Amino acid sequence: MPVQNAEVAAMFDQAAELLEIEGQNQFRVRAYRRAARTIEGLPQSIKSLLAAGRDLSDLPGIGKDLAGKITEIVETGHFPLLDTLKKELPGELGDMAALPGLGPKRLRLLHDRLKVNTFDDLRRVIGAGRLHGIKGFGPAIEQRLLSALAKPVAEKRFKLSVAEAEADALANFLRPSGRVVVAGSFRRRRDTVGDLDLVVTAEHAAAVGDKLVAYENVAEVRAHGGTRTTVVLRSGIQVDVRAVPEESFGAALLYFTGSKAHNIALRAIAVRRGWKLNEYGLFSGRRRIAGSTEEEVYKKLGLAYIPPEMREDRGEIALAQANALPQLVTRANIRGDLHVHSDWTDGTASIEAMAKAAQALGYQYMALTDHSRRVAMAHGLDPARLAKQSREIDRINARLRNFTILKGIEVDILKDGSLDLPDSSLAKLDFVVASVHSYFDLTRQAQTDRIIQAMNNPLVSVIGHPTGRLIGEREPYEIDMERLIAAAATIRCCLEINAQPERLDLNDLHVHAAKQSGIKFAISTDAHSTDSFEYIRFGVDQARRGWLTADDVINTRSLADLRKMLKR
């Protein structure tokens, strides 16, 4: 198994943590962290970049030294610097930085003075009262550490849809106080959200924090100052609310939307021009030269407006400088849904009800794609029922005005890559989605071969939910995404962006990588009820995070153009 990008990034993060505890130059520490983020955000594996002869030092934040270290890790699996650091700072010191109140300085002190190297060591010294008298450790920090050690809260991220429900309720609660925008990774529409960052304009900043603390769902108050308040809601999600004056609203929104890497890059541009950018505005000396809107700040910095979904420091700033940002696909571009179930299988609504719900959204078409027979518990269709469904669709289509139900199927990809229905059945359809619903534990090679085998059938238009993940519940199955993308590009098979909030599959990075290979996408809801057509927006979010334009997405086409495209 080759070393994955995520593993290299994790090694760099760990090294950064330990270097910081050692008291090394903070900019050296930051360099490792920055490189880790770059590596995480790469659409391809480092191994394949190296194989293609790519010079890693071309990547942002990676110079000659780190390029050499990355190459060594990928080739040997070892990172000598990290090995050395672990000898000097053994145990779990790096991981312990996740405890609240423990940063590099206090960890160093614990290690030097009390020989603390593990979580258990820390429990012991606190129990023995040996923290008393150590500089920087008062009763409050001791108490926080104790409670954190008692219930080691795994870092939890929330599905975007879950965070949205919390965010909407909270924003409505605060809205009487002023303008409220939920910023952070929520506004960047990441598939999961760690915490909610709200920006509020208010004449009386402190009143906003007071109001938040009084919110009925607050379980814990972490910090409560004049302009910033942090609480944890009962659901476990952390909320930071920041009150800012109207004239700073844009700068604050920019700052709290992030990403952190994007902000740092913007501030560096400001510094190069002799200015300063903070959450209150863009300043030349003491004079504010921009800040009431984000557009104004970008413009002053010589940049086109960058949509929040692109703010990840993955090359968007250079594009904005060149005024060459892609025109991202929007919800309004979507003209139909290409993955829809009915009560013929495991959906809850009739075909006609689904069609009417789709039409009510302004769509021109939908592809009805019920399950095939292999998915027995969903009453999957066999050739005879599929033929019967086809006649039913004809009858309904005859009644519909300005809307067309395309005849489709979500055909199961069997273990060997063959399809669950004969070509003779599939050939009568307008649209075939092929998906994996079984044998998730095949080897990487076998799983990849299996899906490519299915794509090779020219009757298949789209691969449905290509990695099979269920966010927070099931990891994606092992798959060689680069090989899959290369094959899809060659075969000219489309890939699905499944908009179910627990799927969002493909994810943003894979979408971005596939786009570079010229692949087209279907953004589909996989709707099993009339309500779930609304999920399309989550799919559009991820498409935008992958830099897709309307042209990259087949269901932005008119029905006539779509039909033309589907012939291959």
Next chain:
DNA sequence: GCCGTTTTCGGCCCGACTGTTTTCAGTCG
């Protein structure tokens, strides 16, 4: 350790809150 329309050296984003402080370091985002 990275990086360059001030530069191959000398910078590197910026501010709020907390706790432990007698004026600020550490942590966090």
